[in-house]
Amino acid sequence: MLRKLHIKDHSGEVRLFKQRAIVAIIIVILLMLGIISRLVYLQVFSHQHYSTLSQKNRLKIVPLPPTRGLIYDRNGLLLAKNIPSFSLELIPEQVKNIDDTLVRLNQLIPISDSDRKHFRRLVKQKRRFQSIPLRYRLTEEEVARFSVNRHLFKGVSIQARLIRYYPFGSTGVHTIGYVGRIDTRELQRIDTANYSATTHIGKLGIERSYEKDLHGQVGYQQEEVNAQDRTLRIINKTPPVAGKNLTLNIDIKLQSFADEALGDYRGSIVAIDPNNGEVLVFVSKPGYDPNPFVTGIDTKSYAALRNSPDKPLFNRAILGQYPPGSTVKPFIGLAGLDAGIANNSLFCPGWFELEGDDRRYRDWKKRGHGETDLDKAIVESCDVYFYELAQRLRIDKMYKFMSLFGFGKKTGIDILGELPGLFPSREWKRRKRHQAWFPGETLITGIGQGFTLTTPLQLASATATLARDGLHFRPSIVHSMQASNDSVPVLTPATRYKSVLLKNPQNWQKVKRSMMRVLHSPRGTARGSARGAPYKIAGKTGTAQVFGIAQDAEYNADELDKRLHDHSLFIGFAPFDKPTIAIAVIAENGGSGSHVAAPLARKVLDAYLLGKGL
Template structure:
């Protein structure tokens, strides 16, 4: 057998070895160069960026929410404030058995299923070492009850926080409004920096309109944290700027008088100080308690409010649109005088109905047997429909629309509140656009007595009445009298006025007739004159809710309450020196003279009585 011998080639082996060494060295050199380049980038080029990241990893910026501004009435009484509220809160990581702890707390305190649902929702969003509220707005009894057993509940404690509170509840629910938790839609529109750490925002009323001023400016604190994110120490802080305080034109005493006077009725009352445009009363009844909305009203309670027949959430002052009825007659009468289509002393016979030429339909007067011979003074004093049917026909819808728009009908007043409606002042163009129909003469007659398509809000009626009393000077009603910021600077309201060119003699004639409504022997609101030593100019109104057929007769006792006529009344006083204008609408109240007028009378009496006392002092 032959043995095999391998022949080695030392030269080849050396060449292979050197090639591998060079390759490895080159690879190591390449890695080293890459490492050097990366170090240069981190230390020089990206130094500022990564230094900031490192700082953020060590320092946490915490928003410091501002204290919301206080809202006062014209005499300095608080309408919206921030009060301390006690809440029961848990730190999950410090609680050994969460289910056991929650079970024991439920036996001790009144914790509802909704409280538990909110707690678990918040717990999932927060870190285990963060405090999570379980029970909000604890009573003094609940605080005392838990304090006695506090050592047996590690990780559970009571915290004091400031919450919004409305001391007058339903009395100011629509005008002041309320704050509520920020929802997802609001979160997208609100400034992120300003609302960091803020959980509530104005939802309605003054709270919403002046949200920016009331909220203030958020501050920030830099806090050093450890690797787990726990706070170690405070490094620096920028204090928040508290929200501005608002002083309103509203008089809470008058507001209460108006609200109480409405009693069991649904309706609205507005009072405006004529020279200034200050809104003294803005009452819508029924109201609601806004306080439960601050932390979140229960589904059951909210459903009850939404489904109530009386609609307590509906603001009748701003959003209630009613046929103004006979309260339009002074304005229609003034239009007739201004356009010279009639004379103040021109007489017309009222047989109890009115007929258009060549038409059999009878447009009835409220007084079925008629008023006999009437001039404009008597027609306004006794509220004769036939007189104003005839006057409306003489004016025509175009001139009525143009004249009434001067007094703000069919337009928003511009008050500093959200959600105001404009009412409806019909015209040929409106009907053609909306109904795709021509305008008919019969519709002109109906608008002449404030019925048909025409609608007005109580606020519009009050402003138009103030304009009449102010001899044609239009003022914009407003609520915020002054805004006082944290540094003590007070900003007043800039009042805007415009003048309607009117013949003063015509105005005086209309005001004389309105004075006879209250002080005349046959005035429709003559009961209002008892016991006063000054004169009130007013006009009653009754607005139909549904149309009564030609052959039928309306009887309030035979129809459902919700189908009865609305009662209205507008007034200003004193006649020789107008200071206050009032408008009252009582839904399904019947006659303006017997239902709405006494409410206005109470407001006027109280205002003028207090004004007289303040002047004497």
């Protein structure tokens, strides 16, 4: 760039700048005086006026929490309710010495370290004039003890709030779930305006899956408050809209009965009404008491639950993926009949060999079942018959047929977080394992071993579909919703999936009759379990080998042995002619299906159909 040569009058420019700078500073000072006179006007002459405004007229908008919807079982028993709970609260601004107050309070009402920690955290987050809870769920005695000494504790008070309470405790926890304090992750997900007065949110189960319906709509009121933030007058009010009440399909009495019937076994029982997919029983054992979670469980108790080898926090009914064992046989048999290849009988010597392979695939009965047809194979649970059938069906056909019953797929139940289980196929193995499919794997898939995994809910749903000759419903927990206590409940309609269609519908009866003989014929694997029943039961036992536990037997051999026992399974439905309940039972490490799971199922069926033991 060409720079022009200018003759610059350096000292002249400095003088000019200084002049302008002086003008600038004069203007600055004048404007500052302007500000100051404005402030004098506001703070000196109008001080009285603004002081009055500040003291008297304070409008405040206070959000009002909606009442959370209640949850009932199918017979109208309350499963989740809102009870008043007394909490000890403290306003930091009004307490001179918080540490000293805590020490003195502790002599009246026990305050644990975790309460104290939680309190300290809240003190940092909230304002100094806000009431901060120190202890939740005071007993009546504690309330009384504090009330007598109340004058000694300025700034400390007892507040009643509604908190969630689950009267059935651990029995319903895996179905209903629980609510807990809103955490930071949930804060980002929720509509903060609607939750501005809400402290708790559904964390699990129905409470979480139906959070939107249960929560309701926040209300507001405009209040006039004084300088101490005390409400003088409510100016106007938009009342909150309570959450919807839910009625579940669950029969909580039957569920408690099933829960107790499982005794010390870990496992799951799921029962479904095959006529509409309503889930009657949804047990995962062991459970745990959800009530401490509502007010904030202490770390030690939580660690105990989390680290327990029985895994009480684990919802086995939808997350427990078990090998189904012989319970798949009726379905595989049906696949065989539908393909027209299960009409012959074969001779079972107690083992099966693939051509060109020396490996023997054994039957559970060492001596073999002798001459066996499909009926006998189901009744006596002959493995060799199903090895042969599976080999002839081939894996892809089995996969296609079993998918129709929902194996390897989520059932779509209205509780979030369900796992899909697994039914293997050639394509799956190539995709996931990058391996070819081996013929031996087809065989063991035919008896429900190998890669196959099912959840108890899936088994119950598939059994229900079988019981109604292919009519396939989505399992549902929620029966109806009621917008308010005096409005008409709105039914949640049953969802039907595509029905399973057979080429020859008579094959349904054929397999179901065999399942009936599992319990009602003298050679059936569950022959003991139907003894004396005034109705007919159809079912199938299963015994699943436990995989995946390292066999370092040196460490605590007894315990390890027990955990290596087979899982005991049973699926069934009743009454045979007009089924109203389909059930799946899994007792972990229970041993054979005939001895543990089948008798358990019988007890639940008796309770449901005859009211026995309820």
